[in-house]
Every structure is written in structure tokens, then in C-alpha cells.
Amino acid sequence: MTMFFTCARYLTQAGIGAIALFLALQVRADGMIPDTSVVIVHEADGEAAVSVTNSDASLALLHVTIEDIPEDKEALVFVTPPLARVEASTTQLVRFILQTEKPLLTQRLKRVIFEGIPQGKPAPESGHARVGVTVRQNLPLILHPKGLAPNRTPWTDLQWSLEGGKLNVRNDTPYVVRLAQEVQLLPSAGQAMLPKTYVLPGEHISVSAPEGAATHVRFQPATVYGFAVPHYEAPIKP
Incomplete structure (x- = not known):
């Protein structure tokens, strides 16, 4: 699974002495965690669902986007909801719905990004700085034609x-x-x-x-x- 990290910095300045600045830094990893490493939408079903858990200790917005690969720009699938509020340690169901005018002849490849946007972060303690790290997960999205047998190799x-x-x-x-x-x-x-x-x-x-x-x-x-x-x-x- 490929993960991309986006850092949001929350900095509070303590006292600056005549000789040196002493700053304690807290780092916490937050993120939206899907229950799969790849999203597969079967044409026979018309859609697929993925459960995404907010592993953060506070409310966050889940932003889901679908990206085309350079070789295939055709819009074939949409996501709902693209934006949702997810409480700490709770799960949001995300649906991927196929929208094609013609039957699929081969598997098609897209990318899907799950990103958590922290909301309402508490202010850091005096004398400390906190770096909030959100995990931006970029997964493959495969569209599988109706009637095509699975192939493991x-x-x-x-x-x-x-x-x-x-x-x-x-x-x-x-x-x-x-x-x-x-x-x-x-x-x-x-x-x-x-x-x-x-x-x-x-x-x-x-x-x-x-x-x-x-x-x-x-x-x-x-x-x-x-x-x-x-x-x-x-x-x-x-």
C-alpha cells in the first residue's frame, strides 16, 4: 500500500532565552484508514463499498477523490460521499459507483485518494509545539468487467x-x-x-x-x- 504524508504544523513559541531556545516537539500520526489495499468495482455489481476508519483522536473530514492515470482519462466511476465528517475512532462507508455507457471489455485502472483533514485541534500546551501528520492514502482502483473470470497470476x-x-x-x-x-x-x-x-x-x-x-x-x-x-x-x- 502506498502512502503519502502531508504535514500540518501547529506551533506555539515558548520563552526565548539569552543563549538558546528550548522547544519540545510532539509528533502525532493521524489518518483515515481504508479496510482494503485496493478498491475493486465489479461491473456485475455496479458498485463497491469501502469502510474507512478515522484513527485520529478527534473529529476529521474525510476527503475522497478519484484520479485518472495518464493512459486512461475516461470518467467511469464516481464516489459518494466525496466529503464526510468522521468522529474519532468511527467508520465511514464510502461507495464507488460505476457509470459506463458501454460494457467493459478489459480491466480498467484508476487511483483513489483517502485523505483526513483534522478539525478542531486543541491548542498545544505552553512551551510545546505539535506537528500534526495526516496520512494521505493513494490506492489502486480497478474496474472489473462482467463475465471476466478472476486471474490470480x-x-x-x-x-x-x-x-x-x-x-x-x-x-x-x-x-x-x-x-x-x-x-x-x-x-x-x-x-x-x-x-x-x-x-x-x-x-x-x-x-x-x-x-x-x-x-x-x-x-x-x-x-x-x-x-x-x-x-x-x-x-x-x-
Whole structure:
């Protein structure tokens, strides 16, 4: 799970002595915690729901936004509520509703951001400064077509080739494949770097590769929920 941190500073100045300033700093991590590492909306259901817990000790606003990836800007899903007041240690249900005019043919990838905005923070004690840290969680959002069977190992169907100093990977499947960016070439032990951590359905990616004989690639796949699995070796086809 990828997390981005936003810091909001709450500072109170104590006395400044003639020689030095003594300031005690308290740091507290707050945040909205979803009950999943990836949001999957099944077309057959039309929507999905995620429970988000306010782990802060005080009221906070939950702000949920959906972001397009650069390769797919089509508006396919909306969230409700996009903004909600969530009391300390309570849970808010967030719904993701599919809105498509045509049936989905492949899995589609978006991103969803859960952000907690602290409200009504008490004033820090005299002589102390407090830094409030809110956790901004950025998770994958996958739209799954109706009738498409689950595939727990879609990376096994990636097609790899090597030509003219370029390593090519092609995804002819209807599944989004998640993997680490670093790829090893075997047996030459050279390395190549993919530009991102996913390969979309129908996508072809070409990157520079070191010179040398290579018959296989070795890479680190991830499950649909983002958990790393053992390295996988795939043949490089002519």
C-alpha cells in the first residue's frame, strides 16, 4: 500500500532565552484508514463499498477523490460521499459507483485518494509545539468487467522480446498486471527498468536493455491487492 504524508504544523513559541531556545516537539500520526489495499468495482455489481476508519483522536473530514492515470482519462466511476465528517475512532462507508455507457471489455485502472483533514485541534500546551501528520492514502482502483473470470497470476501471460537493444513487454490479456519496475535479464545478469509498476491490457512497453545474450527475464510480480509474490521468470521470445 502506498502512502503519502502531508504535514500540518501547529506551533506555539515558548520563552526565548539569552543563549538558546528550548522547544519540545510532539509528533502525532493521524489518518483515515481504508479496510482494503485496493478498491475493486465489479461491473456485475455496479458498485463497491469501502469502510474507512478515522484513527485520529478527534473529529476529521474525510476527503475522497478519484484520479485518472495518464493512459486512461475516461470518467467511469464516481464516489459518494466525496466529503464526510468522521468522529474519532468511527467508520465511514464510502461507495464507488460505476457509470459506463458501454460494457467493459478489459480491466480498467484508476487511483483513489483517502485523505483526513483534522478539525478542531486543541491548542498545544505552553512551551510545546505539535506537528500534526495526516496520512494521505493513494490506492489502486480497478474496474472489473462482467463475465471476466478472476486471474490470480496474470503476469504469467506477459509476452517478452528483445530486439535492437530494446526489451519489449506486451500484455495481450484483459487484466491489469502489477509488477516491480526492475527487470533482470538472464543469464547475462543485466538489468532493465520499466517506466511504471503496471502494464495495462493491450499495452506494449519498450525500454532500453544492456547488450548481451538473454533468454529469460526475472521480475517481481504483485497480486491484485499489491502484495509481492516470489520472483517469476518468463522466456524471451524471438
